[in-house]
Amino acid sequence: MEVPISTAELLTTDGVPLKQSLKKAERKNKIRAFLLVFPLLLFIIVTFVMPIGDMLLRSVDDTQINTVFPNTFAEFKKWDKEKDELPPEEVYKALFEELAYGDKIQVGRALTRMNYSKSGWKSLIKNTSRAIKKAVKKNEFPDSYKDFLITANDKWADPTFWYAMGQMVNNQTPIYYYNAIDMTYDQDQNVIRQEENRRVYVQTWIKTLKVSVYVTFFCLVLGFPVAHLLANLPLRYSNLLMIFVLLPFWTSLLVRTTAWIVMLQQQGVINGILVWLGILNDDGRLSMVYNETGTLIAMTQILLPFMILPLYSVMRVIPKSHMRAAQNLGAKPATAFWKVYLPQTIPGMSAGGLLVFVLAIGYFITPELVGGKDGKLIGSWIAYHLKTTLNWGLCAALGAILLGVMLVFYWLYNKIVGIDNIKLG
Amino acid sequence: MSKLLKVFLIASFAVASFSAKAVTVASWGGAYTESQQKAYADTYTDPSSIQFENYNGGLGEVRAQVESGSVTWDLVDALPGDAITGCDEGLFEDITTEIADLSTPGPDGESMLEDMENNGLEYHSGWDCCVPQIFWTYVVFYDPDAFPGDKPSSMADFFDVEKFPGKRGVHTWATGIVEKAMVADGVKPSAVPTVLRDQTGALDRAFAKLDTIKDHIVFWSSGAKPLELVKSGEVVMSIAYNGRVGAANLAEGENFEYIWEGQVLDQEYLCLVAGAPNRDAAIDFMMHASTPEAQAEQAKYITYGPMRASGIPIIQAGEPWGPGGVDIMPHMPNTPERLKVSIVSDPQWWSDNGAEINERYSAWMGN
Numbered sequence: 001m002e003v004p005i006s007t008a009e010l011l012t013t014d015g016v017p018l019k020q021s022l023k024k025a026e027r028k029n030k031i032r033a034f035l036l037v038f039p040l041l042l043f044i045i046v047t048f049v050m051p052i053g054d055m056l057l058r059s060v061d062d063t064q065i066n067t068v069f070p071n072t073f074a075e076f077k078k079w080d081k082e083k084d085e086l087p088p089e090e091v092y093k094a095l096f097e098e099l100a101y102g103d104k105i106q107v108g109r110a111l112t113r114m115n116y117s118k119s120g121w122k123s124l125i126k127n128t129s130r131a132i133k134k135a136v137k138k139n140e141f142p143d144s145y146k147d148f149l150i151t152a153n154d155k156w157a158d159p160t161f162w163y164a165m166g167q168m169v170n171n172q173t174p175i176y177y178y179n180a181i182d183m184t185y186d187q188d189q190n191v192i193r194q195e196e197n198r199r200v201y202v203q204t205w206i207k208t209l210k211v212s213v214y215v216t217f218f219c220l221v222l223g224f225p226v227a228h229l230l231a232n233l234p235l236r237y238s239n240l241l242m243i244f245v246l247l248p249f250w251t252s253l254l255v256r257t258t259a260w261i262v263m264l265q266q267q268g269v270i271n272g273i274l275v276w277l278g279i280l281n282d283d284g285r286l287s288m289v290y291n292e293t294g295t296l297i298a299m300t301q302i303l304l305p306f307m308i309l310p311l312y313s314v315m316r317v318i319p320k321s322h323m324r325a326a327q328n329l330g331a332k333p334a335t336a337f338w339k340v341y342l343p344q345t346i347p348g349m350s351a352g353g354l355l356v357f358v359l360a361i362g363y364f365i366t367p368e369l370v371g372g373k374d375g376k377l378i379g380s381w382i383a384y385h386l387k388t389t390l391n392w393g394l395c396a397a398l399g400a401i402l403l404g405v406m407l408v409f410y411w412l413y414n415k416i417v418g419i420d421n422i423k424l425g
Numbered sequence: 426m427s428k429l430l431k432v433f434l435i436a437s438f439a440v441a442s443f444s445a446k447a448v449t450v451a452s453w454g455g456a457y458t459e460s461q462q463k464a465y466a467d468t469y470t471d472p473s474s475i476q477f478e479n480y481n482g483g484l485g486e487v488r489a490q491v492e493s494g495s496v497t498w499d500l501v502d503a504l505p506g507d508a509i510t511g512c513d514e515g516l517f518e519d520i521t522t523e524i525a526d527l528s529t530p531g532p533d534g535e536s537m538l539e540d541m542e543n544n545g546l547e548y549h550s551g552w553d554c555c556v557p558q559i560f561w562t563y564v565v566f567y568d569p570d571a572f573p574g575d576k577p578s579s580m581a582d583f584f585d586v587e588k589f590p591g592k593r594g595v596h597t598w599a600t601g602i603v604e605k606a607m608v609a610d611g612v613k614p615s616a617v618p619t620v621l622r623d624q625t626g627a628l629d630r631a632f633a634k635l636d637t638i639k640d641h642i643v644f645w646s647s648g649a650k651p652l653e654l655v656k657s658g659e660v661v662m663s664i665a666y667n668g669r670v671g672a673a674n675l676a677e678g679e680n681f682e683y684i685w686e687g688q689v690l691d692q693e694y695l696c697l698v699a700g701a702p703n704r705d706a707a708i709d710f711m712m713h714a715s716t717p718e719a720q721a722e723q724a725k726y727i728t729y730g731p732m733r734a735s736g737i738p739i740i741q742a743g744e745p746w747g748p749g750g751v752d753i754m755p756h757m758p759n760t761p762e763r764l765k766v767s768i769v770s771d772p773q774w775w776s777d778n779g780a781e782i783n784e785r786y787s788a789w790m791g792n
Contacts, residue, residue: 105515112514119778126513126550197632198781200788207791267657290643368597372644373790376597387483389780390510 052403059396062173068110069098073169079162081187087162092145099129100136116391117175118164120155128152163187176397181205201381201398208378209405211295211367212360218300219307219356220349227311227348232320242312249305257369260298264289264370290372298370303359307352314348350417358406378402447476448707450695451486452502454479456672460726461502461558465714468722475710483507487516487698496700499707502558505692505772506779508551517554517696523708524556529716531735537715543734544759545769546692555694556715557732559723562691562758562767563601565684566670567662568655577662580687584609584634586641593638594654594663597646599786600775601664601689604768606634608687618771628782632789644790655681671728671756675747686766688758692732721746730759737761 010018066073071094079087099107107129114121131152135141142148149156167175167185178184178191182199186192193199226245230238248256263269266285274280288294318341326336364379371377382398385391413419452458458477466475478498480486484507490496503511511517528537535543541557542548565583569576577589583605595602607617610630621627643660645651651665652673667688673679695714701707713719720731721739725746731737737760740746740753747753754760758767775782 108513108515112510115777116780119781122513122777123773197788198784200784200791203788203791261653265657265659267659368646369650373597373642375644375646376787376791384783387481387485388507390484390488390514391780 055396055399057396058392059176059400060172060174061393062113062168062175063171064106065110065113065168066171068102068106069095072098073165076162076165076169085159086146086157089144089146092149092156096132096142096145096149099125100132112390113393114164114168116179116389116394117167118161121161121164124153124155124161128156159187176393177401179394180397180401201378204376204378204381205401207292207374208361211292211299211363211377212357214296215299215303215360216353216357218296219304220353222300223304223307223311223352224345224349227308227315230308230312231315231318245305245308248301253302253366254369256302257298257366260294260301260370261289264294264297289370290375292371292374294370294372295367295375298366299360299363302366303356306355306359310351310355311345311348314345314351318344346417350413354410354413357409361402361406446703446706447474448499448703448710449476449478449497450500450502450710451478451480451498453482456727457668457729460723460729461714463726464723465710465719468719469710469713474706484511484514484516487511488514491516491699494700496698496702498698499701499703500711501696501698503551503555503694503696505549505551505694505770506776508555508694508696509549509772509776511696512550512554515699518699518701518704519553520697520708520711521553523712524552527708527712528556529712531717531733532738533735535735537733540717540733540735544732545690545764546732547769547771549773551694551696551772555696556711557720558693558695558714559720559727559729560690560732560759561693561729562667563596563605563664563689564667564670564758565605565662565664565687566651566655566667566681567684569680569682571655571658571661576682578684578686580605580609580684583662583684583687584638586638589661591661592641592643592659594645594651594660594665595642596664597644597787597790599782600691600770600779602635603628603631603782603786604689604770605664605687606631608768610634614687614766614768617768618774622771622774628785632785635789639789667756667758668727668729674756675728675751683756685758685763687768688763688766689768689770690758690764691770692772693729724753724757728753728756728758730757 012018012021072091075090075094076087079091107125111122111125114125128149131148135148146156155161163186166187166189167173175185179194180201182194182202183191184194226241230241230245232238233241261268265271266287268289270288271280271285275282275285280286288297322340322344323333323336326340327333331339362379364377364383367375367377368380369375378398382395382402385395385398410419450461452461458479462475462477466472466477469475480501482504484503487498487501490498501507501511501517503517508517512519524537530536531540531543537557538548538552541552544560565577565580567577571591572589575588577583582589583593603621604617607620607627607630608614610633612620621631643654643663645654645663648666648669651660651663652669654660655663656679662684667683670681670683674681695711697704697707697711715733717731717733717735717739720733720736721743723729724731724736724740725748731740737757740757744752744754747756757763
């Protein structure tokens with residue numbers, strides 16, 4: 001027998017179809033939920049998405065200088081380097097005019113930018129501007145602008161300055177990214193390696209990655225047993241021990257860094273004790289600070305709590321009965337640990353590892369203080385260009401690459417461990 | 426609204442509007458800012474109208490303030506390179522006319538700028554937006570107890586690890602050390618800036634000289650470090666900011682010796698931020714802080730030298746000028762005889778080439 005299925009829509013008591021009514025109620029909820037998260041969303045957009053977007057834009061932006069020298073650059077592009085050693089008269093004329101009538105402050109900003117492409121632009125243009133303004137004031141316009149500029153400063157006859165100008169003639173440029181990996185342009189805008197004695201970023205990138213990986217590894221090796229102990233001791237002991245973990249965590253970074261210097265330096269506490277015990281000769285004192293060893297030791301200690309705390313919170317909820325059950329079923333303690341306990345701590349290890357790695361890769365104050373000649377990590381360069389050279393384009397490029405490196409590690413991590421497997425507590 | 430709340434609100438508005446009137450000076454903090462407070466602010470007609478705020482140098486914050494249009498600093502204590510760049514970029518305001526009209530001339534009627542030129546300084550565009558403060562120097566110092574026999578006395582000695590074995594403290598950036606290497610290589614101190622500017626290969630020469638002591642260097646990056654390094658015996662001599670050494674000698678009873686030969690004099694300026702909220706009051710304070718008297722006064726509290734030449738005779742006549750009745754001239758970097766063996770750093774050249782040289786220096790350090 002067939003059961004007839006009603007094709008009529010289900011209606012609610014007030015006659016509206018149920019589907020529609022449900023949708024309506026749901027939409028209300030959705031709007032309410034959205035309104036609840038809206039302030040947070042706005043906050044994230046304003047404080048996170050916009051600055052990062054701005055940074056990414058700055059890393060390729062070269063519009064300021066193009067608004068200052070539009071004609072010079074337009075003429076410059078017509079220069080046939082094969083045919084003429086120096087740019088044609090029109091380029092010199094356009095430059096003369098744009099320096100003579102340009103806004104002083106805008107030209108000043110452009111100068112800072114030009115000096116990144118080649119050292120010496122700054123004073124070259126400043127001196128020339130003075131000569132040009134003097135001539136314009138007296139209403140003396142030269143017959144040959146080329147000769148005028150070269151007389152004002154013979155560097156205008158040096159083609160390398162003109163070659164460097166080729167880096168700036170477009171509104172968008174990848175040059176900052178090239179600079180961030182020790183590359184630059186040659187005279188024909190081919191990408192080449194930076195002069196050998198200026199290659200500093202690649203070695204810094206490698207050093208930064210190396211230090212971050214080592215620090216993460218050491219934190220894991222040192223943090224795991226501590227977290228395990230904390231998770232398995234009776235509460236009153238573990239609380240006391242926890243204070244030993246947290247106390248340094250709450251202590252000022254600079255205090256801890258200085259304390260390490262006192263401990264590690266050649267005339268410091270550790271070397272002193274070793275010499276006193278006769279283990280070391282007075283001439284054979286270990287150099288443990290003002291080098292990479294110092295950086296690793298200090299950074300490991302400072303970042304250790306970021307490994308211990310997530311590990312601890314994961315380990316605490318692993319039932320002790322699991323290990324007992326495994327051993328009961330015939331596993332040796334080592335096997336039980338390896339097969340049963342360790343896999344359950346992976347979320348904690350991942351969370352701690354990712355935290356420590358991300359923090360370590362951007363570190364720069366501690367390494368500068370204890371690292372000596374090896375203490376300049378990529379963060380130092382970002383700070384240096386942000387504050388001292390004002391090369392914000394290069395800063396942005398370095399920052400963007402740093403962001404990229406972290407995303408790659410995140411992606412790798414997601415592939416290998418799976419991001420759902422992370423647990424902070 | 427309760428009455429108490431109203432009173433509180435009014436009071437806080439009053440405080441806010443009062444503090445908005447104060448001239449905010451961004452400076453380096455520590456003993457240096459303290460000396461500025463005592464020498465410039467406390468001697469000013471209205472000391473409470475001057476407020477110091479700490480910053481870490483560089484133009485990053487100034488540029489951010491000016492670009493965003495919310496300027497909170499009136500004055501910035503700036504290094505000459507930053508003074509030049511800031512003035513060129515319009516981050517600092519050009520006050521050439523105000524300086525000409527309002528600054529205090531020297532005792533013989535020389536203008537403030539002439540007074541600075543009498544001290545071995547050359548005009549650069551930073552002078553358009555800023556007033557002079559102090560000379561500070563990269564000087565080598567040592568603990569005489571570390572050398573029982575011969576004591577080092579020159580840059581050549583600093584670079585001679587055979588004659589004076591032991592480690593040297595050197596900073597992690599290139600300014601100062603490049604010039605010193607040139608002196609050690611036989612260039613007359615006063616000629617170093619010209620040689621660096623005009624001779625091709627001069628920089629290679631400096632780096633070749635640096636190579637000879639590279640394995641004997643402990644690098645430092647913060648100003649307090651060289652004193653710890655020398656005190657603990659970690660190094661036998663070190664480059665340091667002379668004010669730090671002076672403070673250790675005067676206030677902490679240390680007995681460090683300076684090697685004045687080959688010291689690199691650098692400058693410090695007070696600059697007016699473009700769009701400063703209290704522009705006129707700030708200019709008035711700048712003019713006060715750049716009188717020869719105020720500059721000499723600062724030497725009472727920190728051993729940096731006045732950038733105006735006429736400040737020196739005031740100190741000489743007033744000896745003992747230092748704290749607790751000690752003579753301060755032995756610690757002043759810019760006495761006439763010391764200037765003869767010194768290098769006056771060329772900020773224009775550094776502002777042209779600094780970024781490139783620092784990259785090279787870091788590459789050299791890391792290899």
